[in-house]
Amino acid sequence: MPAHQFRSQLGLILPRLRRFGHALTGSEEEGDDLVQDALVKALKNESQFTPGTRLDSWIFRIMQTTWIDKMRSAKVRAAHVPDLEATYTAAGVDGRRDFPARIALQQTRDAMSRLPDDCRIALALTSIEGYSYKEVAETLNVPIGTIMSRVSRARRLLLENFSTKEVRTGHAT
Amino acid sequence: MQHDWIDKLSAYLDGEMDSQERIEVEAALESDPALVEILEQMSRVEASLRPAYAATFHEAPPSRLTDLVLVPSESERTASAWLRRWLAAPALAAAGIALTAGFGIGTGVATMTADSGLYSIAANGQLVPNKALMSTLASAPSGEIRRIEGVPVVVHLSLSNADGYCRQVQTGSLTALWCKSEGDDWRVMVAATALDAPTNDSSYSMAGDGTPDAIIDAIKGMDGVTLLDRSGEELAIESGWIE
Numbered sequence: 001m002p003a004h005q006f007r008s009q010l011g012l013i014l015p016r017l018r019r020f021g022h023a024l025t026g027s028e029e030e031g032d033d034l035v036q037d038a039l040v041k042a043l044k045n046e047s048q049f050t051p052g053t054r055l056d057s058w059i060f061r062i063m064q065t066t067w068i069d070k071m072r073s074a075k076v077r078a079a080h081v082p083d084l085e086a087t088y089t090a091a092g093v094d095g096r097r098d099f100p101a102r103i104a105l106q107q108t109r110d111a112m113s114r115l116p117d118d119c120r121i122a123l124a125l126t127s128i129e130g131y132s133y134k135e136v137a138e139t140l141n142v143p144i145g146t147i148m149s150r151v152s153r154a155r156r157l158l159l160e161n162f163s164t165k166e167v168r169t170g171h172a173t
Numbered sequence: 174m175q176h177d178w179i180d181k182l183s184a185y186l187d188g189e190m191d192s193q194e195r196i197e198v199e200a201a202l203e204s205d206p207a208l209v210e211i212l213e214q215m216s217r218v219e220a221s222l223r224p225a226y227a228a229t230f231h232e233a234p235p236s237r238l239t240d241l242v243l244v245p246s247e248s249e250r251t252a253s254a255w256l257r258r259w260l261a262a263p264a265l266a267a268a269g270i271a272l273t274a275g276f277g278i279g280t281g282v283a284t285m286t287a288d289s290g291l292y293s294i295a296a297n298g299q300l301v302p303n304k305a306l307m308s309t310l311a312s313a314p315s316g317e318i319r320r321i322e323g324v325p326v327v328v329h330l331s332l333s334n335a336d337g338y339c340r341q342v343q344t345g346s347l348t349a350l351w352c353k354s355e356g357d358d359w360r361v362m363v364a365a366t367a368l369d370a371p372t373n374d375s376s377y378s379m380a381g382d383g384t385p386d387a388i389i390d391a392i393k394g395m396d397g398v399t400l401l402d403r404s405g406e407e408l409a410i411e412s413g414w415i416e
Contacts, residue, residue: 008343010242011318012325018238019230028229032238039241108218108225126187127222133189152183158218159179159211 006046010039013056016129020060023124024067026113034070038062057139060129064121064140071117111161115154122150182212186219239318291321291344302351302359310340310351310359312410314403331406335397338414341388350388353414363391 010017017038021031041062042049049058112120125131125139126147133151137144178201184190185198202208291306302310305321313319315328321344329341329348337354339362349364364387392398401409 007242008327008329011239011327012345014234014238014242014318015230015320015325018234019226022226022229031229032235035238036241039238043241104221105225108221112222112225123222127219128226133187148180148184148189151187152180155183155186155215155218156179159214162214162218 006049007043009055010042010059013059016056017059017063020124020129021063022109023112023128024063024117024121026109034063034067037066041066056129057135060125061139061141067121068117107162111158114161115157119150119154119157122147123154126151178208179211179215182208182215186212186215233320234318291324291326306344307359310342310353311414314406314410331401331409332392333397333399333401333405333409333416334395336395337416338409339392339395348385348388350391355415363387 014035017035018028018031021035022028023031025031025034038059042059049055112123115123121140122136125136126133131139133144133147136147140147181190181194181198185195190198202212291303292301303321306326309319309321309326309328313326313328315330318325318327320326324345326342326344329343331338331340333339334352337352337357339350339352340359341348341350343349347364350362351359352362353359399405
């Protein structure tokens with residue numbers, strides 16, 4: 001595949017890469033950093049991509065391994081602080097009117113960011129990117145049963161997180 | 174017990190069960206309201222996941238990313254390999270190949286379903302770009318990705334010829350050569366699928382470097398072709414594509 005076409009195809013999937021990066025890292029800025037790192041690696045190793053296979057899967061895998069490596073080397077991961085300021089000031093949106101809905105979305109992102117990496121990656125690829133368990137298993141090179149377990153565990157943790165919030169809300173009101 | 178059921182309900186929610194497993198889960202749901210409640214909670218969380226990242230998906234990517242993937246190297250901007258070879262062969266260029274002007278309904282419209290909101294078809298069979306695509310043709314620099322009605326659009330190259338200007342534009346899965354003469358609007362000279370070219374139709378097969386044969390042939394058939402570099406393209410945009 002010629003370089004310009006390879007880059008064009010990367011450009012076409014860029015919105016999905018950014019969405020996955022955001023879901024994976026918990027912040028848009030950090031997600032873009034991850035996408036940038038993955039794109040540099042992809043462009044450098046373009047010859048390793050097999051034409052006819054899914055380019056998005058290939059990049060998702062690069063992003064996943066890059067993120068895991070980064071977490072291992074950093075040893076620690078700063079707790080994600082909900083960006084309430086950004087929630088209020090999103091461009092073009094009436095902050096007061098849409099605040100409850102955006103708080104709900106922020107809570108979802110916060111809950112996602114608290115999941116273990118392997119669970120969050122499996123759930124993001126399944127529920128956000130629309131992959132089947134088989135496709136996720138092939139992308140991450142793990143057994144399909146492992147993906148099923150990770151997705152299920154992610155959902156159980158999210159349910160626990162949200163049910164805790166509901167109880168707290170009930171006490172507060 | 175609940176963990177087992179969350180595993181099953183999760184797979185059920187994803188449609189990852191065979192028919193027997195699905196029947197068992199549905200039977201359990203009919204007899205156990207607690208399971209229904211868990212499934213409903215799970216569905217609510219599920220429904221919030223994609224919207225939680227929708228803003229990131231829909232907003233324009235930052236330039237540090239688009240520059241990385243969409244700005245070709247200078248050599249690629251100047252001319253793709255096949256075109257440089259062709260331009261270096263005057264005899265071949267002089268011979269020329271008859272250009273198939275226009276875009277018949279039977280030749281490729283079927284490939285355009287995903288992008289059909291970007292065009293309409295005039296009574297004479299010509300494709301007419303919508304306002305946003307018209308604006309992109311007139312103003313977008315090569316390599317800059319834009320989204321029109323959710324479809325990614327990128328200009329791959331611009332050239333001038335004896336009749337005016339042409340731009341190769343990819344809209345989703347379609348790549349087309351749009352040309353404009355002074356006083357006329359942009360119109361498609363030839364188009365082909367960009368990513369999923371049919372293999373049983375040689376007229377739409379991909380050339381060695383990925384540029385559809387139909388577009389290569391169309392450019393070869395033109396007189397006085399000059400590929401525009403970045404500055405040439407900027408001048409053409411500023412002048413409104415009038416020589």
